[in-house]
Amino acid sequence: MSLWLFLVQYGSRYLSGSLVTASQFVLASLVTVVFAVTFGLLLLSKTYWLRAFAAAYIDFFRGSSLVVQIYWIFFVLPLLGLSLSPFIAGFLAVGLNTGAYGAEVVRGAILAVPKGQWEAAYALSMSPAKRMYRIIFPQAFLIMLPPWGNLLIDVLKGTALVSLIGLAELMFQAKQINNLTFLSAQAFGAALAIYYLLARFLITPAVRGLESRLRRKMSRT
Amino acid sequence: MDSSQDYPLELTGTNVPMVRFMNVSKNYGGLKVLDNLNLDVAEAEKVSIIGPSGSGKTTVLRMLMTLESINSGVIYVDGKPLTHMPRGGKLVPADASYLRRMRASIGMCFQSFNLFPHMTALQNCVEGPIQVLGLSKAEARDRAEELLSMVGMIEKKDQHPARLSGGQQQRVAIARALAMRPKVMLFDEVTSALDPEVIGEVTNVIRKLVSEFRLTMLMVTHQMGFAADISDRVCFFFSGKIEEQGEPKQLFGDPKRERTQQFLSAVKDAV
Numbered sequence: 441m442s443l444w445l446f447l448v449q450y451g452s453r454y455l456s457g458s459l460v461t462a463s464q465f466v467l468a469s470l471v472t473v474v475f476a477v478t479f480g481l482l483l484l485s486k487t488y489w490l491r492a493f494a495a496a497y498i499d500f501f502r503g504s505s506l507v508v509q510i511y512w513i514f515f516v517l518p519l520l521g522l523s524l525s526p527f528i529a530g531f532l533a534v535g536l537n538t539g540a541y542g543a544e545v546v547r548g549a550i551l552a553v554p555k556g557q558w559e560a561a562y563a564l565s566m567s568p569a570k571r572m573y574r575i576i577f578p579q580a581f582l583i584m585l586p587p588w589g590n591l592l593i594d595v596l597k598g599t600a601l602v603s604l605i606g607l608a609e610l611m612f613q614a615k616q617i618n619n620l621t622f623l624s625a626q627a628f629g630a631a632l633a634i635y636y637l638l639a640r641f642l643i644t645p646a647v648r649g650l651e652s653r654l655r656r657k658m659s660r661t
Numbered sequence: 662m663d664s665s666q667d668y669p670l671e672l673t674g675t676n677v678p679m680v681r682f683m684n685v686s687k688n689y690g691g692l693k694v695l696d697n698l699n700l701d702v703a704e705a706e707k708v709s710i711i712g713p714s715g716s717g718k719t720t721v722l723r724m725l726m727t728l729e730s731i732n733s734g735v736i737y738v739d740g741k742p743l744t745h746m747p748r749g750g751k752l753v754p755a756d757a758s759y760l761r762r763m764r765a766s767i768g769m770c771f772q773s774f775n776l777f778p779h780m781t782a783l784q785n786c787v788e789g790p791i792q793v794l795g796l797s798k799a800e801a802r803d804r805a806e807e808l809l810s811m812v813g814m815i816e817k818k819d820q821h822p823a824r825l826s827g828g829q830q831q832r833v834a835i836a837r838a839l840a841m842r843p844k845v846m847l848f849d850e851v852t853s854a855l856d857p858e859v860i861g862e863v864t865n866v867i868r869k870l871v872s873e874f875r876l877t878m879l880m881v882t883h884q885m886g887f888a889a890d891i892s893d894r895v896c897f898f899f900s901g902k903i904e905e906q907g908e909p910k911q912l913f914g915d916p917k918r919e920r921t922q923q924f925l926s927a928v929k930d931a932v
Contacts, residue, residue, distance in 0.1 A: 560775035560834075563726055564789035564841060565765040568757075574792060578779045658778050658821055 446626045450617050457613030458634055464531045464599040464609055465638075471535020472595055476542025481572070483547045494543065501540035507601050509533045514605045530602030530609075538595050545591065549584035550576060582654050589647035593639045600635070610634060670747045672740040679704040679845060679877040680725065685734035687720055687901075694720050696901040698734070702845075707871060707878045709888035709909075712898030713924060718881045721898075722847045725879065726769045727760045738766060739844060765793065768843030772850040774830040776822040782809065782833045783818040786840045794841065801840070808836035811873075812866045828859030832866050839870075846870070848880040852887075860884070867891065885928055889913050897921045 447454075475497075482494035501509065514529040524532065553576050561571040603612035614631035618624050668683060680702040687695040695717045702708050710718040723729040725736060727743065735752060736743045745752035746759045755763070776785050786805035790796040796804070809815045812832040822830050831851055838846060848867065852860045864887045870876060871891045882888050888895055889909040896906040897916075905918045916922045 554773075554775075556771060556773050556775035557777065559728055560771065560777070562728060563764070563767075563769040563771075563838070565761050565793045566789070567761065567793075570792050574788065575777055579777075582779075658823060 443626060446621075446623065447630070450613075450621075450627075450630075453613045453617060454610065454630055454634065457608060457610035457631075458638075460527075460607065460609040461596075461599055461611075461634075462638070464527070464534070464602060464607070465596050467531040468534040468538070468595045468599060469592055471532060472538040472542050472591065475536060475539025476546050476591075479539065479543035480546025480550065483543060484550060498540045498543050501537050506533065506537045506598055507604060509537055510601055510605060526602065526605045526607040529605060530599065530607050534595055534598040534602065538591055538598060541594070542588070542591050545584050545587045546580070549580040549587075552583050553579045582651065582658070585647060585651040585654070589644055592643050592647065596635065596639055596643060668735045668742070668745070668752055670742070670750070670752060672737050676703075677740040678702055678737070679706070679739055680879070681737040682721075683735045683737065685724065685736060686732050687717070687724065687729065688732050693901055695724075695731075698901075698903070700896070700903065702877055702879060704844075704877055705875045706894065707892050708880070709892040709895045710879065710881045710898060711883070711885065711888060711895060711924075712904075715900075716898040717901045718898045719849055722769065722849045722879060722881055725845070726767055726847060727764050738763060765841065766844045767847065768838035768841055768845070769847040769849065770831065770834050770838050770851045772853050774822070774827070774834045774854070776825075776830050776834055776837070778822050781819050781821055782814055782825070782836075785822070785833060786837045789837065789841045805836065805840050808839050809833070811869065812836045813862070826859060827855045828862045831855065831863045835863075835866055835870070839874075843876070845877045845879065848878065848882070850881050850883065852882070852884055883928075885913065885925070897924065899924075 479494040479497055482490045483498075485491050485494075510530065510533040513524065513533045514526060517524060517529075550572075557575055557579060558571065561575040566574065599609060600611040603609055603615065606612070610631055614627050618627035621627065672678070672681065678701040680700070682698045682700040685695060685698045686693065698717075698721070700721075710721060712718045720729060724731055725738075725743070731744050735745050741763065742752055742755070743760075743763050744755055746755045747753075776782075777788065780788065783802070783805055786809060787796075787798070787801040790801040790804060791798060794801075806815060806818065809818050812835055814829060814832050814836065817825060817829060817833075822833070825833065835851075851867075852863050855863060864884065867880075867887075868891055871878070880888070880892070892909050894906060895909050895912045897904050897912065897918075897920075899920050905912060905916060905921045912921065913925065916925055
């Protein structure tokens with residue numbers, strides 16, 4: 441079967457898989473950002489228990505495999521009375537996992553803001569919360585953008601594992617097409633290309649674009 | 662360990678100083694940075710602090726801004742304790758919200774300017790008044806523009822700091838501190854990071870402040886001529902103590918102590 445015919449025949453399945461992957465990606469990214477920022481800030485808390493709690497979260501999600509986490513959230517949580525659909529379990533697991541990595545990125549970026557900025561905000565009598573969100577975080581945000589480009593690509597790739605709990609996303613479709621046709625090169629080649637194109641032509645340019653826009657705004661070159 | 666209860670809850674009577682350091686000591690680990698400092702600064706008085714590096718002069722300003730804690734003693738500002746708060750008839754170490762309230766009467770300019778890079782010159786100057794003092798945007802803007810005009814930076818008000826020279830950034834930083842209407846202004850080596858040719862634009866702004874505002878000022882500086890011009894009093898710090906202090910004419914013209922003489926002649930040789 442020619443590649444053209446292959447795509448004509450199975451294109452719609454790849455398309456629907458890609459749409460599910462894209463929505464998994466968007467939601468998992470949101471979870472990642474929320475958890476990364478929350479736990480990154482908690483890591484910097486003055487309260488020991490908050491720091492310990494954040495460290496435990498990071499330790500757990502960084503220290504165990506994403507596949508195991510997906511299975512755990514999908515198969516074990518129901519035993520504890522919380523049943524989630526594959527869709528929700530999927531983006532939640534991926535987001536929690538990458539969020540743990542992101543928390544360290546957030547913490548590092550906040551610490552990388554020059555000390556003089558904290559002192560200047562302090563000298564203006566700004567409250568700790570205002571110092572953070574008006575002065576420090578906007579500067580830290582720019583510092584953390586390049587590593588965020590990496591993390592978001594990890595989120596996208598992580599969503600492929602959600603196929604293991606039966607969510608009909610891109611990888612799931614590719615496997616099914618492979619089972620139907622035994623055309624492994626085409627079936628997985630197409631998936632490979634789509635993941636690559638999404639990362640290379642959507643995520644990377646979006647993060648870079650945001651970064652250069654913010655840099656221009658600060659007139660820092 | 663001295664007990665803070667021996668200190669008055671408030672300074673009363675006539676001639677209450679704007680700033681009073683009372684037996685203030687500061688250590689970093691085993692290193693004594695300030696040793697039982699006693700220093701009064703009267704309202705509207707301009708005091709310059711000079712001395713070799715490591716003598717504790719910057720620490721004096723940073724303690725007053727509450728950027729550094731103190732190990733013993735009490736600092737008063739405008740008659741009220743700054744480092745401590747009254748509770749149950751005695752002074753206890755101040756908590757964060759008390760410190761925040763108290764330090765609102767103090768403004769500080771730093772050696773490295775520390776303007777907020779993500780804000781324009783004007784935004785830098787309205788940030789504190791809007792976020793901390795609760796001024797309306799229009800009020801804060803009027804106040805900031807007036808101050809930016811005074812420091813000669815009104816034409817650059819919409820520029821971000823990265824587009825400004827060091828001297829220009831420092832002038833904006835002065836306007837930003839003044840916008841909070843402090844009673845006491847602290848200048849921590851504000852010309853040390855500047856190229857020689859722009860030092861004048863910053864010192865001229867400070868001269869203008871001295872002549873136009875009734876501000877209490879403490880200034881750490883290496884510009885001896887400038888200190889001599891604008892100060893009512895010069896304090897020479899040496900290893901955590903005031904070695905000698907006096908009117909600029911006396912201290913620069915006829916220093917009594919040997920260490921002061923050595924320091925001043927070393928500074929003169931450098932120029």
